[in-house]
Amino acid sequence: MSTESRTVGTGTAAPAIVRQRTPERAGPGAAATAAHAVGDASDRGARIVAVVIALAWHLAIGLPALLGSWSRLAAPPVVAAGWLVTAAVGVAAGVRLLRGGLPPARLLAVALLVVDGVVFAAAGERQLFTTANWVWGGLAWFFLLVLWRRPLSWLLALLAAHATIALAAVVLHGATAPADLSRYAMYVYGTSSLPVAVFAGAAAIAALARDRAATAAAALAVAAERDAAERARRDRQARLALVSGTAEEVLAALASGEADPADPAVRRRAVLAAARLRRLIAESDDVPDPLLHELRAAADLAERNGLPIELVAVGAPPELPVEVRRRLADPATAALAGARGWARLTVVAGPDEVVVSLVTPDHDGPDATGPPGGDGDGSVEHLHERDGEIRWTQTRWRRT
């Protein structure tokens, strides 16, 4: 008399799977990404400012001084070539920065230092401290572009190299009088301090924005989690009130002698109340997993129709696409509709496998569920069996 039908969903068409991401389940990783995005956005403003300063300085101050003192320079074409190379480096770095990337720091820094040395040599002794020697004041702004978002120590090292080249030029050109040296010191200080301030300030602001955004995202996640937990708690309390009510009624009736423990109807009421209490006690998760939530809802419904049902869950299901969750839960909830006597609903979950099973006593009535449709993507297996003793519906998802 044992009949058995065994069907396994093995369709090949893979329907588009919608991933559901509720806020309370978006992990700390998502919050960190969001914080990064905020940090990047605030960094963009600073990038624009840096690019504008460097190129404007180069065009509005460097170029007129170079052209105005052309004849007084020792080797004007060399100084001009340096100006052009620097402009090219600035444009390349600027484009990269404004597109959100970072320029190749080492390569461009070396190029700028070469230009630095060559222009100092080609400017000549008389133009050393004039604006025609445009590398003195203008080059530091390009260092800033080239080293954007790199450690501050890199910028300081580059500025130190810049100062050393200038000192070498000053000494080699013989400008070693005390007045020249103090002028040199003032130049070094004057041309370095502002770029360093801008660089450090931009880095600090970006870090601050990132921190603040991360804090805000974490606070939101905590709030969402708390809301969900609070909802679950209220749900549970409402059900507890309901269960306590029915349990109290049964107990009171038994105590007063109105109900007879030998009466099958009384026993059934007691069994129902006990099963419901046990399920409430077994719920240990603060924020219910969506799959368990669905199954619990189905169990509650079956129980309200008078079916004693046991729901046991082992392990925490991983985050599953809605489609997979539906295919895991639907056969069991459908089979519940045809269940008689009692039901045992179990979930065993691990990171790579989730198995849902519903077992009820077998009876002569027809199956509540037909064979599963063949529209699956093969990751959820569905088995339905009757062996004369029990009806057994099992769905199993395996990570593929």
Next chain:
Amino acid sequence: MDADAVAEDVTGGPPVGVAIVDDHPVVIDGVRAWLAGEPRLRVLATGDDPDVVLRDAPEAEVVLLDLRLHGRMVLDRLAELSAAGRRVVVYSEHTDPETMLAALDAGAVAFLAKHEGREHCVATVLAAASDRPYVPPALAGAIVGDARPDRPALSDKEREALLLWFQSMSKASVARRMRISEHTVKQYVDRARIKYTRAGRPAATKAALLARAIEDGLVRPEDIGIYRSQASADRPTP
């Protein structure tokens, strides 16, 4: 909902002495009533303190222990009793998998959920008396869901048998489903349980379970990673 007839070799001898430790008299009375219907078992002493109960009945072969006494989880007492060679069957309403596995690690011979009923209770106590494993469905669920990194390695068949036993609570149905005999289903389930004697701290009770399983031919020493170097320390004289 079948419980196996597991105590073939205690039928002839005197009944097995049982001590019940629980802090709720109603539970003690209930369990006593359950066991009274089984001629192979006799309750020797009851109470809410394991020391007192075992002073009254030092010859008790199996201790049924409520895991929560006077509001405190007594895993430490369980470990002491198991280390001293007492066969403890933990009997608890705390059926979360972590607690069950912790009880096995501490040396409990078996773990019985309070709602699992008379048949499982009698079968578990009888099996425990002869150092044989008995895995009620709730415990099977805990073992099959064990995700700890140092969990014992189970074979696919052992896992499947545990899973189906947990789901259906019917070894006959599991047997039909796996197309094997009920006896083989029980072997898979018990073998998985025996592998857990290697988890957690060593205890005399675990060694006894393991020794009996080897004697019965349920497992071979090499199946569960007992090598010569460890064998001398772990294997008691049966």
